[in-house]
Amino acid sequence: MRTSVAKMRVIEGNKKDTEARAEELRILEALLFAADEPLDEKVLAARLPAGVDAHALLAELQKEYAPRGVNLVRVGGKWSLRTAADLAWLLTREMVVTRKLSRAAIETLAIVAYHQPVTRAEIEDIRGVTTSKGTLDVLLETGWIRLRGRRKAPGRPVTYGTSEAFMSHFGLDAIGDLPGLDELKGAGLIEQSLPSGFSMPVPSDDPALRDDEDPLEPGDLDLGLAPRADQTEE
Amino acid sequence: MRTSVAKMRVIEGNKKDTEARAEELRILEALLFAADEPLDEKVLAARLPAGVDAHALLAELQKEYAPRGVNLVRVGGKWSLRTAADLAWLLTREMVVTRKLSRAAIETLAIVAYHQPVTRAEIEDIRGVTTSKGTLDVLLETGWIRLRGRRKAPGRPVTYGTSEAFMSHFGLDAIGDLPGLDELKGAGLIEQSLPSGFSMPVPSDDPALRDDEDPLEPGDLDLGLAPRADQTEE
């Protein structure tokens, strides 16, 4: 009889301990939730019943929150509840902003379309102006042009071509559907009186590399396609 | 053999379900933790995988949080995490001392809550005393009451109602949750001295105007709701 009473007392004691523990965790939780800055262990301890090991309690709360959508983290030696890092995407909203391409970019894009595979120097030659790195970057960002390879020529310049996204954006079935000189003249986009010798290439976006092209090297794509840090602001 | 494989499949399926469920709860949790205002069920559902029953999930999360230091509550039909009310003693030390409302303001607020949409004359009728302009201004400043419209009656008096901020501040889910509302209704004390055709015995904060309300005119809002110059600092 005595033992059983003793046992009961122990059980009751444990129960009380568990309850007290739960209450202490509740207090920690509420404090951390409502605080508008990370909290010091000392500050937290001051709010807990005397004699409670704040450090151990925090560790327990941290463990409890670890698998959840919100985690208890230490920042600068203080404690704070934060959204789980893997859920950061939830806290961003993507806004689609329609932007117009600059005139330089459109011209460059057209030149890439008609003259591909084409190098930056060749684009500059056709446009008669230097093409800024930014213009090609923007076009790469649109996904409409792509790096094809490298020209077998001094300096081994990168060659550009159009992508499938280009075709689908501009509603082209084949690159050959781009109008030729006569059609452009017919549409009034080019005047009839042009110097003789003016010619337009027949565009081709055959993915197979030409004889004067080398394949890209592994690093090339990283260099050209990774969005630049300063670009997101644009 | 076949049965055991089938069984295993079921178990695996359940496991997947449980995992998915846990992840959905994490997402809800993260969103609610990060938000600085109560969130709509629709907004939450939009962030969850398609086809997830947000309502059921919220109920589950609410149950999970019920014994904790932070609770999931519904305010004004939206969801918000709040510290548990019984831990007020713990947190009030940190509370920002807000200006105490005058008795006149508290009474006026209650009348607006229980009798909305209500005009100033009706408030005065219930209180048996003229309501100073200042009292309504103070309440508009708290953001708890708002101008709703104009009563279709001689003089076209402005009608007042409570706002979402009111619901959120007092932790009410719907206007029907106002304490004692049923008692008031039962005693027939809620009726307003309205033209008989317009009698509406129940308060409503439905933003849709009632039949006896006209919309506000552009100038009305400037007068009542625009933050005053000295208020922006608060």
Place this chain on the structure above:
Amino acid sequence: MATAAIKRMMPDDFQFVAEFPERATDEPALVIDVEGFEGPLDLLLMLARQQKVDLAKISIMALADQYLAFIEEARKLRLELAADYLVMAAWLAYLKSRLLLPDQHAPEGMSAEDMATALAQRLRRLEAIRQFAEQLLNRPQLGRQVFARGLPEPIAEIKKPEWSATLYDLLSAYAGRRQTQARSFVRMPKRTVWSLAEARAAVERLIGQAADWCALDEFLMAYMVEPSLATTVRASSFAASLELVREGRMEMHQHAAFAPLYVRKRRDQGEAGPGVELGNP
């Protein structure tokens, strides 16, 4: 005595008692601050509470008496009463008189009982609203008893550009640019001018290979395949030839104006003199 009468009207459990400061003063007029009441209805409600009955069963007659007595006391104390307290007093006196007299005819359509009931109803409504206002304020309030997240993490907006361009933009840009370039190409002449240096090199080569007089034009033919180049080739080579003659390294010869020019390397160093001879060799 007047003070006692007023105090009698305010039982100890009256909740607004606390709002009337206990002033250590013998000025009786200040014991009751009528301003402390929120108008005559508030005062009536306080008086009605003293009846300690359900407001629905309240005796309006008794209430009217109490109110009128209160006003009387206040007047004795020369308290300044707001007009609406007096209006209420007049109305209650009128109501009382009508309640006392059997209602033979209702002049305004509303019987005295109706008026009394309406007043009781108003009192109940005010009482109720006060009670519930208190309950409302006793709810846990945000920022007082319950708290929202102290460190909300705002949702960041990431702008994702969607580029717009039409096929027309593309074609007109291309056509426009190519056209301008083509034009500027012609104007900035690919005007292949045969430089003097080029011409001189060519002429030197010519006299180097040729053993005797040879016609300059014939030799230059090779450089004049392009008709547009004829003039510049002829002019430059003529200028270069003159220079070579002046240097004494070449001889030139033309038998008549506009006749073909003949050139040869100067052979005899001793035979100085003008390198250009006119007439037949």
